[in-house]
Amino acid sequence: MSNETILIVEDEIKIANIVQEYLQDSGFKTVCIDNGSDVLDWVQQHPVDLILLDIMLPGKDGLQVCKEVRAISQVPIIMLTAKVEEIDRILGLELGADDYICKPFSPRELVARVKALLRRSSLRQEDHEDWHMDEERYQVRYHGKTVNLSMVEFAILKLLSASPGRIYSRSQLIGSIYPDNRVVSDRTVDSHIKKLRHKLADELTSKELIYSVYGVGYKFEFHA
Template sequence: MTAQTVLVVEDEIKIANIVQEYLEDSGFKVKVIDNGLDVVDWVKKHSVDLVLLDVMLPGKDGLQICKEVRAFSQVPIIMLTAKVEEIDRILGLELGADDYVCKPFSPRELLARVKALLRRSANHNEHLNDDIWQMDEERYQVRYQGKTVGLSLVEFAILKLLSESPGRIYSRTQLIGSIYPDNRVVSDRTVDSHIKKLRHKLAEELTDKELIHSVYGVGYKFEMLA
């Protein structure tokens, strides 16, 4: 089995060395970058399975890097942050991070988070590639295990965005920006209303599983749980 590659973006050499040692001892390949300016280009040119991304970096901070990477890649990202304020954690998730770990952290806990996120990502990709979940962009329909449900244009756009990145949390602002590219003024309540109708259709006509989950204080994510 080919070893998975983890990119560690951390400018504190002691922390980077400890994380690299733990990951390599667990069978991962590790690349360490200590300057924020070098990260985005490296991710574009190399295959990587997960990114551990420090928030405070020289050259370019982790939040900006996360935003830029998300413009072209859905690679799992775990933010490493010394900031403990809730707003900082939420901002990282809104920009597309999948998880965060606050410093100081236990290397064992970090390793467990890495393995859990990689398992989750692999399981969801397997589900979505098994021809049991299909989205028809011409008819605005979704098919699951032989059943089909028709959606409105907005409902389809929401579901497509969420399901393409299982487990990733999208804020209401991100959803609005994606489904209304003309920058019209739309309230959070409008998004919640679309989500409510979408959930109802999926539950009533497609599956009794809850596929779209609320993340309190942040937004929504797609989880195809067994």
């Protein structure tokens, strides 16, 4: 029997009931909320392992709710959407949801996606506990190995690894790494990322940690 709690944020009662039934049959605890304005307060006051979040909600839409939740928590979020054009934003820069599923969907597929995301999240947490960044030495230690980085490389990695799965655009990376507003080209960022990847691969781990997201930017992920 699973101990995970899934928060279902869906105002269509029929859909919410079906999703709740399938999740409970799979051993999950569930809570349902039908208004976007109520989600943030609930998340702040209760432990939750994953959120299923519809986009079209009364009160606040799911995109705004996702942004607010992500500002305070890295809880896994799967968006439910009938709007294909929203997918880039859902997984993109300002929102950072972990996955999405388009309506109409198979309840069995949704349960499978929930289980898969919870497994990834668990592995990510285990890896994160073994991930140490030394700001005085610009060093990273991971699974007993250490790599030395430049100041800029360290700053990039610190930003990306602080929010695994979140996608950062090149302009966001530049703004964070160079707060003095100096002019830095996208190509310079790409060069730093390339060097950083080589160092991590050669000296720290054979696993890919920094991923390119075509047309958007970069993200950091722990994977088994």
